[in-house]
């Protein structure tokens with residue numbers, strides 16, 4: 001059987017692959033998008049849906065003694081590690097540590113922020129073209145605090161980001177927070193609203209809308225296994241063999257598997273995140289109910305390692321401030337690059353949501 005010919009094949013139909021595919025198709029490339037699942041059903045399904053305009057600094061390896069001791073005890077909610085994975089993860093963590101040094105982090109932010117500054121405007125443009133603007137809410141997002149020290153620390157950071165990169169924010173005391181979000185726990189001390197961010201009411205629906213837009217431009221989606229990629233380039237799909245002169249690897253946490261087979265050893269680590277959907281009482285932050293996501297556990301083989309039910313239950317217990325009942329529990333993985341430079345457009349399109357920052361936006 002003869003192969004179906006394209007200019008480019010994009011492997012992986014998460015938010016990154018779909019955005020890259022749309023942009024290439026808009027630029028008159030004939031593009032095939034390949035995934036083993038329908039678009040947006042892995043990491044791009046299980047996220048909090050924040051388009052974090054304020055995320056000008058990628059999340060750094062914590063360097064404060066207090067945080068390190070807390071993580072070393074392996075009891076904290078936001079990060080857990082498997083002791084048996086530390087040996088394999090050590091080189092990755094060492095590079096992550098070195099690149100999180102204050103001066104290097106600031107240098108990285110200077111490049112990274114040039115991508116981040118476009119995240120909201122690019123998504124709004126794409127969503128409008130895809131007829132999906134209703135999925136974006138231009139309300140910013142609020143980080144809430146249970147103690148004053150955590151709020152003061154975040155306020156200092158927000159002031160720094162404002163000075164350096166013009167990030168806008170609004171500080172809320174307990175009364176103003178209650179006024180803005182009457183359904184939140186009354187014990188919260190206050191909040192910080194990042195006003196320039198958008199949030200997505202249903203991240204999977206957004207990826208699906210972008211994928212449909214891609215097809216309306218003439219692009220084609222195929223179900224297939226990226227690991228069948230062979231030189232040339234050729235990929236086997238349910239509809240037959242695809243042939244293209246260029247290939248984009250956008251396999252999220254699975255990217256390392258294929259790229260190392262091709263001889264590229266990217267400094268890519270994988271961590272697992274857990275999230276739950278809650279049936280809302282009061283106001284509903286996401287269309288499918290409130291989402292609570294917390295608890296990243298690092299493993300060298302995180303994408304392959306099965307989820308930990310105890311960890312998931314622990315996250316659920318800690319959702320006590322959400323005025324909601326748990327409706328659905330699932331988990332997902334995301335990739336994190338130790339290099340912490342903006343990822344190349346062949347992997348991460350400019351419009352793509354960025355990985356590796358999500359522990360920063362936890363409620364403290």
Ligand SMILES: Cc1cc2nc3c(=O)[nH]c(=O)nc-3n(C[C@H](O)[C@H](O)[C@H](O)COP(=O)(O)OP(=O)(O)OC[C@H]3O[C@@H](n4cnc5c(N)ncnc54)[C@H](O)[C@@H]3O)c2cc1C
Pocket residue numbers: 011012013014015016017034035036037038039040041042043044045046047048049050051052224225226227250251252253254272273274275293294332333334353354355356358
């Ligand atoms: C709990 C959690 C919350 C998050 N919250 C936010 C947030 O609020 N804001 C934000 O910006 N980011 C957030 N993130 C990060 C964000 O979700 C990811 O950066 C983003 O979804 C990554 O998209 P991706 O396309 O790279 O990967 P994915 O969405 O994982 O896409 C990879 C695709 O590759 C496919 N694939 C894998 N292997 C194969 C194969 N062999 N053959 C064919 N297809 C294959 C998969 O099926 C998948 O569709 C969060 C992440 C987590 C885990």
